[in-house]
Amino acid sequence: MHVIESGNVAAATGVKLARVQVIAAYPITPQTPLTEKLSEFVEGGELPAEYIPVESEHSAMAVCIAASTAGARAFTATSANGLLYMNEQLHWAAGSRLPLVMCVANRGVGAPWTVWNDHQDTISQRDLGWIQLYCADHQQIHDTVLKAFKLAETVSIPVMVCYDGYLLSHTYMPFELPEQEEVDAFLPPFAPTHFLNPEAPRNFNSVTLPDVRPDLHGNTAPGYMEIRKTLQGDLRRSLTEIEAIDEAFGEIFGRSGTPFLEPYCCDDADYVVLCMGSLSYQLHDVIDTLRDEGVKIGVMGLKVYRPFPDAAIREALCGRKRVIVFEKALSYGNQGALYADVKSALYSAETRPAVNNYILGLGGREIKTQHLYDALTESINNEAAIGDEPQWIGLKL
Amino acid sequence: MDKDKKTTILNLTDEEMVNPGNRACSGCGLGIVYRTALKALGKDTVLAVPPSCLTVLQGLYPVAATKLPCVNVTFASTAAAATGVRAAMRATGRDHLNVVAFAGDGGTGDIGIQALSGACERGEDIIYICYDNEAYMNTGVQRSGTTPKGVMTTTTPIKGKIQHKKDVPSIIAAHGISYVATASAAYPLDLYDKVKKAVSMKGGTRYIHVHTPCPSGWGFAPRYSVKIGKLGVVTGLFDLYEIVNGEFSLTGESAKSVGKERTPVTEYFKTQRRFSGLTQEIIDEMQGIIDDKWAAYTA
């Protein structure tokens, strides 16, 4: 079915079609309409799930962690300070290997307060052991929610579905809504092997010691470090799963083929812009203009930030003249986090392109087409400072 | 409680939900509380436990002292985690199970009070048991909200705690939940019957606050845990009561003490090193508070 709805509703309908069993959420702009929609689905009887109106985000994630440990498919959503208020719980969810899905309507982080979009909230949470997926439009939000549950339950790792606050969460766009039977064929019910069950009692997340330790039968059980190494290994392996799930999704829904990077005009491009979220689509106009001027340039939207698809990035960027990384976040005191990751992925490439870094759109600062055009021409004409200092776009003082 | 048939040592179930041998200090009151409460809860129970002495008692991976399924959760989140377990039980058709949060006083009345208050306000179908050893014991005896006035802890090392004990069960009762009770490790059968009653009142939030002597943190020899727990009750300092659907009544030893002369509270203070810095002024103040409280009970 073809519908025109907001990004938050695109997410909510994905959650509903995924037959989520437990939802816990706390309102924060710009995520709020998503939780309102889910309450409506549950109260109206359209979605037979438990909706827990918790008193904080810390508790929202606690409910999800416990519900998932007890064997239910669980979901929450948040933004900015809500996400950061969960921080301890986010580490806990990943360490517990729970297949939670959480939507984050990306928003800048206080202080000072801002309710507008940038990516600082989720980028600051990149080292949790969660998978982070980014969406460029409403169709991607909807599809990514469905794929996220499949992925999370395949690799037993929680997944964050990130989309731009306001720019996507509150705007209306057309997208394709699949039938419930199609979704059921793609996403079978959650069937964990271990869960809270008096018939097979287990003590989950108990205290570990620095070293390995024998169990009561004399078999060596892993210590903290082995458990953590397994998480890292499984996260890296989930890159393969992301590709497989993208393919499986395509077979049922007809949309697939760009699991990691979504290129526009990149086949012959000497210059490639790399960015995340809706900005990659916004850049199409500027790319068209520069192409008209004869510049061989394209843009790639990165859809998977953690685990970092370094091999795919290397393959896509090796041999280009220049890569220009546009970011709505910063690793304060250093550079854009994505910029640093891209450079590290390119280090082992045979021919390394030059890489430039631009910071833009923080706290919802309007990203003007002219500013994008100016930055790209500056970079292409080699006028940008080639050092590691990021350049700022759209500053007015 | 008085109307109901009381459990005695002769008809108490032999079934144990705690494996023999655990990591608590010898003489630990929590050992009694945990064993007794789990006996009353029985096999069809799921636990949620935050960091505390109980985490350690329950064993270090891959060994577990409990025979019940348990999820260990972050310090502030116990009541919310129990909420999540209950939601999953409803969602997966296993709603008959008891969902029980088991936490220390710090995890309950300090860092965990927001999640607990939220759960009580929503009327979550959970049993919350707080064992109150009156300090953060797991991290080495720091003051908590329920540490009594004048007590020496590692964060009140010279003058003792300046403030009075926070009355957590009254705060919880103010939420209007169906069942609030207090109990003591020194009266395990009273505790057992209260946990049983909480189980029988399935549907709403049920809270039990258990006074739990701690030899290591309070400064007394392990063999005196029960004796000191009893002194806490017979001096009228810590009362055993129930609030069933808003109806308050004293139970057990406390019910028997109404109208009788009570042991002076100094007898309790004398038994523990943590009270060694009490001035006569604080002792008199505490005795005065107890006397006023009991005058109201008699009235």
Ligand SMILES: Cc1ncc(C[n+]2csc(CCOP(=O)(O)OP(=O)(O)O)c2C)c(N)n1
């Ligand atoms: C967020 C957070 N802050 C601090 C701690 C450290 N911590 C672990 S247990 C504990 C004290 C527990 O006190 P209480 O709940 O009274 O239980 P007890 O140890 O006395 O049995 C503290 C402060 C923690 N684990 N998590």
Ligand code: SF4
């Ligand atoms: S410190 Fe106290 S409460 Fe903790 S295990 Fe030892 S005796 Fe028990």
Ligand SMILES: [Mg+2]
């Ligand atoms: Mg304590």
